[in-house]
Amino acid sequence: xxxxxxxxxxxxxxxxxxxxxxxxxxxxxxxxxxxxxxxxxxxxxxxxxxxxxxxxxxxxxxxxxxxxxxxxxxxxxxxxxxxxxxxxxxxxxxxxxxxxxxxxxxxxxxxxxxxxxxxxxxxxxxxxxxxxxxxxxxxxxxxxxxxxxxxxxxxxxxxxxxxxxxxxxxxxxxxxxxxxxxxxxxxxxxxxxxxxxxxxxxxxxxxxxxxxxxxxxxxxxxxxxxxxxxxxxxxxxxxxxxxxxxxxxxxxxxxxxxxxxxxxxxxxxxxxxxxxxxxxxxxxxxxxxxxxxxxxxxxxxxxxxxxxxxxxxxxxxxxxxxxxxxxxxxxxxxxxxxxxxxxxxxx
Ligand code: AQP
Numbered sequence: 186x187x188x189x190x191x192x193x194x195x196x197x198x199x200x201x202x203x204x205x206x207x208x209x210x211x212x213x214x215x216x217x218x219x220x221x222x223x224x225x226x227x228x229x230x231x232x233x234x235x236x237x238x239x240x241x242x243x244x245x246x247x248x249x250x251x252x253x254x255x256x257x258x259x260x261x262x263x264x265x266x267x268x269x270x271x272x273x274x275x276x277x278x279x280x281x282x283x284x285x286x287x288x289x290x291x292x293x294x295x296x297x298x299x300x301x302x303x304x305x306x307x308x309x310x311x312x313x314x315x316x317x318x319x320x321x322x323x324x325x326x327x328x329x330x331x332x333x334x335x336x337x338x339x340x341x342x343x344x345x346x347x348x349x350x351x352x353x354x355x356x357x358x359x360x361x362x363x364x365x366x367x368x369x370x371x372x373x374x375x376x377x378x379x380x381x382x383x384x385x386x387x388x389x390x391x392x393x394x395x396x397x398x399x400x401x402x403x404x405x406x407x408x409x410x411x412x413x414x415x416x417x418x419x420x421x422x423x424x425x426x427x428x429x430x431x432x433x434x435x436x437x438x439x440x441x442x443x444x445x446x447x448x449x450x451x452x453x454x455x456x457x458x459x460x461x462x463x464x465x466x467x468x469x470x471x472x473x474x475x476x477x478x479x480x481x482x483x484x485x486x487x488x489x490x491x492x493x494x495x496x497x498x499x500x501x502x503x504x505x506x507x508x509x510x511x512x513x514x515x516x517x518x519x520x521x522x523x524x525x526x527x528x529x530x531x532x
Contacts, residue, residue, distance in 0.1 A: 205374070206237040207342035209284065211245045211399070212261040213252070216268055217409035218481065219397035222384025222452050223348025229273035231346070238280040238340050238513055241265045244291065244332060245284070248325040249315070263502055264492075268412065270505075271492035282509035284336065289517035293335035294328075296524055300365050301331050305357060311350070315400075334358035339517045341374040349386040350396055352378045369527040384452035390426040393441040410449075412485055413492060419485070423478045424471075434465040434473060443470065446477050453480040 208228060210220060228239060243262040247253060262283050269281055284290055306312065306327050316322045325332075337345055337358050345355045355378035362373035387397045391407045402409035407422050414422070429440035439447070439462070450473070451461040465473050495502060525531035 203234060203236045204343040205341055206231075206235040206344045206346060207240075207337050207340045207376075208237075208346050209240040209242040209336060210265055211242050212258065212265040213246050213249075214261075214399035214403040215411045215413055216265065217387075217397050217399060217402055217411055218449065218485075219348060219384075219387035219409070220399070221272065221412055221484075222387055222449075223350075223381060224346060225269065225272045225274075226384070227346045227379070227381045228269075228279075232273075232275060232278050235344070237278075238282070238342075238516075239269060239274060240282050240284045240287075240336065240513070241269075242284045242333070242336065245329055248323060248329050250323055263499070263506070264496065266506055267492055267495040267502055268488070270495055271488045272412075276505050276509065280509050280512045281506070282513045283506055286506070286510035287513050287517050289339060289514065289521045290332065290335050293339050293517075293521050293524055294332040296528060296530075297334055297338070297361055297365065298328055298331045300368060301334075301361050305360065306330060309357065310353060330354045330357050331361065334361045337376050338362055338373045339520045340513075341516075341520060342376045343374060344379045345376050346379045346381075348384075349380055352380060365527075372523055372527045383448070383458075387449060387452075388441065388445040390422055390442075390445070393427060393445045410481055410485075413489055414485075416482060416486075419481055420478055423481065424474050426474060426477075428470045431470075433467055433469050434462070436462045436466065443473070446473055450477050450480055453477075453484055 206228075208224060210216065210224065216225075228237065231237075241262050243258065246258055246261075262285075266281060266283065270276065274281060309330055312327055312330075315326055333354055334357065337355070338361075345351075345358075347355060355376060359375050359377070362375050366372055389395050389397050389401060389405075389408045390410065391405055395401065397409045399409070402411065407425055410419060410422060426446060427442040428446070429443060431438065431440075434443065436459075444458075447462050447465070448458050451458045454461065465476075522531070
């Protein structure tokens with residue numbers, strides 16, 4: 186991996202005609218195909234057309250403290266960064282960093298927390314889903330979308346490339362910025378979510394009525410296609426995917442599980458769902474699953490190989506992340522100074 190000198194130079198550049206982009210992932214568990222098709226792949230595809238920062242949002246991983254093993258979190262955060270690079274993000278063209286290395290995120294989040302109505306947070310569907318059935322819920326689970334707003338607003342991001350499940354949070358960020366600007370004068374750029382045309386919502390293979398998610402993958406073998414899963418595990422997961430009682434593919438009767446497999450294959454092959462569906466009319470589900478397996482292996486095998494090489498040189502990975510954090514901080518400090526001046530603190 187090469188020196189991220191351009192990333193640092195980009196960070197110092199005052200403005201750019203390219204859209205400013207910010208996105209990130211939580212290092213909660215192993216990343217899956219939904220994370221790749223919904224987010225990572227478009228980060229990589231557009232890296233020449235944008236001025237982008239990508240973080241590993243490790244502070245967000247603390248929202249369910251029962252699930253936190255400190256040594257494991259430290260390792261996972263680096264592993265997620267390595268996976269960003271293994272999927273093709275170039276540290277020379279993007280600023281890549283760990284959220285906790287830039288303390289301005291937490292400080293900005295506090296100021297935004299004070300202007301965000303509680304009702305807005307209680308309405309978030311992710312909060313409702315993640316709080317459901319728990320005896321006790323930490324305040325961070327409720328307020329983390331405000332930290333996410335700080336992540337985005339600190340970098341004057343115009344665009345936030347995410348999967349469909351995160352659109353509500355990006356809209357909340359926009360509302361938080363609008364409210365702040367109204368109360369304290371124009372301070373924040375208003376961001377918008379950008380979702381991919383395919384792969385924006387990959388569903389679980391064991392239950393196609395729920396989205397593929399890292400937390401469910403940790404509890405349920407067969408739920409997700411892990412980007413780093415062993416080929417044997419991938420085969421087992423994909424060949425056991427839930428379909429329906431039929432034997433062959435009929436588009437007009439396709440169940441959610443079958444439609445999910447078609448959508449995954451279409452997204453991996455860069456084709457329309459209808460075009461892929463046409464090819465499988467009258468063919469057995471086994472054929473469809475084998476094609477999905479082949480397409481998945483073709484996509485993830487080089488990613489896994491690059492990931493292993495990157496994880497084999499932890500000092501180099503840390504060096505790149507330290508440079509990313511410096512570049513991110515130089516932008517975050519100037520926005521935070523603007524925010525503090527607007528509200529009358531820190532001066
Ligand atoms: N199933 C999915 N299909 C398409 N995109 C998806 N993303 C997540 N699941 C799918 C996108 O991946 C990015 C990861 O964001 P995150 O790590 O902040 O968490 P998340 O959205 O809550 O993702 P997970 O995998 O479901 O994690 P857990 O289970 O930990 O909550 C986002 O851009 C997301 O839209």
